[in-house]
Structures are given as C-alpha cells and as structure tokens.
Amino acid sequence: MRGKVAGRARRSREATTRHASHRIFQDRPEILAPVFAVLGIPLPEKVTVDALTPDVTEIRPVERRVDTVLRIAPSDGDTFVLAVETQRRRDAAKESSWGYYVACLQAKYGLPALLLVVCQDRATAKWAAGPFACGARGWTAQRTYPLVVGPDNLPVITDERTAAENLTMAAFSAVAHGRSPRIEAILEALARALQRTDGKSADYFNDFLDNSLRKTPAGEKWREILSFVG
Numbered sequence: 634m635r636g637k638v639a640g641r642a643r644r645s646r647e648a649t650t651r652h653a654s655h656r657i658f659q660d661r662p663e664i665l666a667p668v669f670a671v672l673g674i675p676l677p678e679k680v681t682v683d684a685l686t687p688d689v690t691e692i693r694p695v696e697r698r699v700d701t702v703l704r705i706a707p708s709d710g711d712t713f714v715l716a717v718e719t720q721r722r723r724d725a726a727k728e729s730s731w732g733y734y735v736a737c738l739q740a741k742y743g744l745p746a747l748l749l750v751v752c753q754d755r756a757t758a759k760w761a762a763g764p765f766a767c768g769a770r771g772w773t774a775q776r777t778y779p780l781v782v783g784p785d786n787l788p789v790i791t792d793e794r795t796a797a798e799n800l801t802m803a804a805f806s807a808v809a810h811g812r813s814p815r816i817e818a819i820l821e822a823l824a825r826a827l828q829r830t831d832g833k834s835a836d837y838f839n840d841f842l843d844n845s846l847r848k849t850p851a852g853e854k855w856r857e858i859l860s861f862v863g
Contacts, residue, residue: 668782672780684704685714700845717748718750732777749781757783761781763777764776789819800830808846
C-alpha cells in the first residue's frame, strides 16, 4: 500500500512540474520565436500558447505521455499543436511512438501537429531527426520528421547578460549541452540571469530545467548552484 501511495505522490509531483514548464510558454509565448528561428521556421513574436494534456493514451493499459504539448496560435494564422520531448539517448521504441504522438494529437485536436525533440549529444540528435517510416511491402503508410535541437544548432551560453536577454534560449542551451564539459558555466550564467528576472518567471524556468535535467549529473549540478545563489 505504501508503495502505491508513494507512486501516486511521485506521479503527482511530476505532473505539477510538467504543468509549471507549460506555464513558461503560456505566460511568455514570444520566447518560442528564437527556438523556431534556429530551426529555420518563421514564427511571429505575437502568438498565443495554450497547454494541452500530454496524455495521448487511447487504449489502456498502454500509457503514452509526451513531456509537453502546446497549442500554438500565431498572429498570422496556421494554428498547430507542438509536442516537446527531451531525449537523452537513442531509443528504438521512440521510432514508432513518435509517429503515434503526431498522428494521435492531430486526430485528437483536429490541427496539424509537430514534434520538437531536445537532444543532449550529436549522435542522438542525428538519429532523432529521422525520418521514421511505417509501412510494409515497399509501401510507406506514414513518415515522421521530428524537429530537433541539440548541441549542433543551439549555442553555448555562458555569459550572464546574453542569458538574461534570452532566457528561453539559455534554458534550452542548458538542456542540449547537459553533457558538455561547459555545463557548469552554462548553468551558473543562467542562474545569475534568473536572479535578474521576476520571481514568477524564475520559478517557471527553474521547474523547466528541473524537469528536463532530472536524474542527471547536470540536474544535480543545477540544484547545487541554486542552493548557493538562492
């Protein structure tokens, strides 16, 4: 019984953390534009962002959950759903589940769906870019092309002023370069930059980093840095 209670408590904490990371984009939707710019996809500064449920389960007991799911409504139209995943290593199971996420979200919300994968090393980023095909007998029924950000296309930000000017890029940089020898300098710059912003935004970015770097050496270093600057 205690194990079940502990499990429910853990899932509740994880859900709370995911919700907090959604709120970053809801309250500050304009901060998504620089990340899309890195990918060569234009996104106007004026955009509305709504958090959607990350649960894409259709048939139990199979449970499928995306890290973050957002409805993006740019000022120029073309509303779409964006699923965001953090991927630390190659995982063959994702080659089919990512296609499931995209197809399910498009069917569920009646909107085009995109998948953004944040990777921590070049090999994983190269693999995550796909494409991942589903088909048989020489016929392709579906092909998935994830958007990928990682060490190759996100800058290393170790300057406090640069981090403060673009907190989102600095946060994504910290996740993407989580295994870099420079991660401590990246996290220190971001922590100092967060001291210069309002408490609400700082809390959101802290939750985003805590969720994305959980159970990693970079996550432990982040919590250690916060204990000194807090």
